[in-house]
Amino acid sequence: MPVRAFCSLLSGGKDSTYALHKALDEGLAPACIGIVVPGRPDSWMFHRPFVEFVPLQLNAMGLSGLSYEIRVSGEKEKEVEELKESLARAKEVRAFDTLVIGGIASRYQLTRFRMIAEELGLRIYDPQWGMDPEAYMYELLRYGIIYIITQITTAGLPYRLLGVPINSEGLVREIIELAQKHGFHPAFEGGEAETFVIKAPRYSGGICLEAKRVRVSEFEYRLEPISATLCDRPRVTIDGVMYEA
Known part of the structure; x- marks a missing residue:
C-alpha cells in the first residue's frame, strides 16, 4: 500500500x-506544511498570534522546504473558501491526499475542514x-510538547501564566482547576487562549523567545514579541524575567 502524503496546517500552537x-x-509522508496567515486577529478558523515564527519551528524540525504560506482575509466563511482555493493550488504541485488538522472539539471548524x-x-x-x-492536556506534557x-x-x-512555559504537571493541573472553576475549555478550544510551541520531540534544540506582556482589557492580555531564535536550550524572557523550558 502506498504511503499517504499529507499537507499539515501548522499555526505554531500546541494542537497543530x-x-x-x-x-x-504514523508514517505518513509530509508533502506540504501550510502556514495560514489570517488578515484579521479575530478569525473564526485560524490562529494568529506568533504565526510569523512558525518558520523557526519548521527549521527546528528540518521541514523548511515544505513550507507553503496561505494568506486568508480572516473574514467569516470567506476565509474558508480562500483556504480551499489555496489548498487546491498546493495539491497540484505538492501531490498530497490527506489534510492534517489539530481540532479537539470545535464542530464549526471540523465541519468546514471536512x-x-x-x-x-x-x-x-x-x-x-x-x-x-483534561487528559489531552496531560498527554501533551507526556508527549514532550512544551508551549507558552x-x-x-x-x-x-x-x-502571570502569560509566556510561562507549560512544562510541569503542576501547571497543567492549575489550568484544569481554573477551567473547572471559571467554566472555560481546559484545552482552550473555545479560543480562551492561544499558544506557541517552543520545544517538541522532533525539534533539534528549541526556540528562545523574548517578549513583553500587554494588557488589552480587563480579561484580555497578549504577548508582544521582541525576538525569537533557534537555540540549544529553549527559554523565554518575559519583561526581563527568564524562564527555562
Missing part, C-alpha cells in the same frame, strides 16, 4: 504541532479529535 507529530509518527476535504478529494487526519480535554500561552481572552486565566 501535536497533530503534525502524530502524522509523522467540506474542503470532500471537495478536494482529501482525507482528514485529526488525531486528537474527541479526546477528553501567547494570548488570554477569558476571565479566570491569570496574567
